[in-house]
Amino acid sequence: MGSNNPITTPSSPVVAGVDPSFPVDSLPDADSPLLILTTPTPAERIRTSRLTYPMWGFALAEADYLAREAYLTTVPQARDGGLTHWILTVASLPPDGRPILSSCESLRKRAVYTTTAAATTTAAAGRNEEGEVVVVDGVAHGIASVFTEAAFRGKGYASRMMKEVGGILRGWQAAGWGAEKEGAVVEKGHSLFSVLYSDIGKKFYARHGWAPFESCHVSFKPVEGGGGAEGSRDQGQVARAIGYHELAELCAVDEKLLRADLARRGGGRTHVALLPELDALLWHLMREDYMTKSIFGRTPTIRGAVAGEPGKRVWAVWMRGYYGGLKKMEGNTLHVLRVVVEDPEQPDEELVDGFRSIVQLAQAEAAEWKTQDVQMWNPAPKLKGLVEKCGIEFEFVDREKDSIASLMWYGEEPTAELDWVANEKYAWC
Ligand SMILES: CC(C)(COP(=O)(O)OP(=O)(O)OC[C@H]1O[C@@H](n2cnc3c(N)ncnc32)[C@H](O)[C@@H]1OP(=O)(O)O)[C@@H](O)C(=O)NCCC(=O)NCCS
Structure with missing residues (x-):
């Protein structure tokens, strides 16, 4: 089991293959306030990619996979901060000297939803007739590469990370996207939703708020x-x-x-x-x-x-x-x-x-x-x-x-009541 005591960088490696490595038993529990969700350093990103290589990089040599991960930060959608890497780690330990308990990425995407004019509290108010359907622009996020290295699995770290990520993405990079389009009605207060594509069935992510949709x-x-x-x-x-x-x-x-x-x-x-x-x-x-x-x-x-x-x-x-x-x-x-x-x-x-x-x-x-x-x-x-x-x-x-196409909605309706239109492969990441 984990511990809730503050921990320090260990003097001797205990978890094979992890550098720096940490005695699993001395790590905080998944619900500990000592854990934080944060963004990794470049070296931590490389460390994460090395760990995910056997799982997702098999088609490439390891060096090519690492280069691909770097390249994928430079392409449309991902560039200019569109791609964010996330890690769950121990708050008190220094960057590059802390364990990566779980990791994932989010990719900012343009999205829309429909509402009726009466309910619209954005720029549309007063412009549309009551009851008219308004298409509102905003930001959504695609979550990908959810990963916990083998030594840390089954301790609730991915669950804790998903809880934090689901919450943080609600307000992440949400302001004003779509506003440059003439006549656009834009949701500026929060992201519209986040999506992910589960390769581990329908239950795990549903438990954390991403409802499974047609797949x-x-x-x-x-x-x-x-x-x-x-x-x-x-x-x-x-x-x-x-x-x-x-x-x-x-x-x-x-x-x-x-x-x-x-x-x-x-x-x-x-x-x-x-x-x-x-x-x-x-x-x-x-x-x-x-x-x-x-x-x-x-x-x-x-x-x-x-x-x-x-x-x-x-x-x-x-x-x-x-x-x-x-x-x-x-x-x-x-x-x-x-x-x-x-x-x-x-x-x-x-x-x-x-x-x-x-x-x-x-x-x-x-x-x-x-x-x-x-x-x-x-x-x-x-x-x-x-x-x-x-x-x-x-x-x-x-x-x-x-x-499994899964969606967490940041509006008021229950996620499962939404109609996800054009739920096709282009939306995947
Ligand atoms: C899936 C993964 C991220 C879970 O990380 P974790 O930190 O062990 O997760 P938690 O401890 O919070 O939760 C464990 C739960 O995950 C779920 N889970 C893990 N692997 C699963 C799988 N292959 N199929 C279905 N559910 C799975 C189970 O519900 C498990 O609960 P259990 O231990 O009671 O069976 C981790 O196993 C992993 O990195 N796997 C390889 C990469 C991967 O498949 N990522 C998911 C891509 S969608």
Whole structure:
């Protein structure tokens, strides 16, 4: 068991592999006031990465994994302080001379929620008609890399850290995001919510306030060459590859459509969404660049596919994720980050050829880049219809343990009553 007495740096190492190391039995209990949540020093960050390497870095050599973690502080969303590292440690001990009892990261993201004008206490007051649905901008945080090193597990340290993190993120970097958009209604007082993707089932994080939300996906098999685009009735419905340069326009359209969709959903429930903006996609794609460069010595040019003419398009953006690299291919997945049907009123019959062609291109890319699966998370009803009609073999997977999308709401409603819109892979971190 731990202790609540003030402790000092030990003279002799006791916990193997930890430097500096601390006798586990002399550490404060998880509920002790002697513990604090704080940010690590650069050396402590490296120490944490070394500890997480066997768990999350397997696809890379250790040096490449450490370099990746540093690189991931410089990419869109994470740069300029968007990424915060957190550790639970002993308050009285000096930086670089204290145990890291548990660690995680948070990534600042743009988000929106809906409310009705009467309830709006922000800049909208007096501008919107009573009862009108208002889309409010604000900050959300994605939490990732929750980790306790083996010697410290089972003592409640991760639980204590999550309790502290959940609370601190409510006020973290919350002020004024989104205010630069003309006419925006902005929640400035607090963050809107935080999300995480549990790989340890639904109970642990739910206990600490992150309620599990829909966590299923459609899975397609990789196919060498993708099976071509047979079945496409006209050339306009054959998917065209999307590269980096097309993303800015597509994301801008997507965001506009999503805001309109939210506003249409009515005021009966609070609808929330992370914005599928360019930076949110770039975070994934630049991570993918790092991984593919390390594993294959090159980066992909095809980041998604689009079919149809402007106003009537359907598109998907994807990212290849590698956990085992080429040594252990099972976890390698082509993740569809986001799928957009530009005109949801358009009949499935007009969309399905283009959609099929997009899936075929994804299957071809998945095979070429040595992934074992193509996953499309939480497809909306319109998309489910296209999946069923497109004629490509698929499996519908309801996840119980991995990547459980979980959300803590910082507003007044119970989290479980929220409608999380566009709960797709792009929101993951
Ligand atoms: C998950 C982890 C962070 C928990 O850290 P911890 O400090 O031991 O956590 P606590 O002592 O506060 O709580 C322990 C509880 O965590 C939960 N838990 C831990 N590992 C779990 C797993 N693989 N599956 C389900 N629940 C798990 C259990 O509820 C456990 O309670 P129990 O000991 O009564 O069974 C730690 O085991 C770890 O770092 N694992 C490897 C990395 C990882 O999987 N991180 C989570 C990513 S979402």
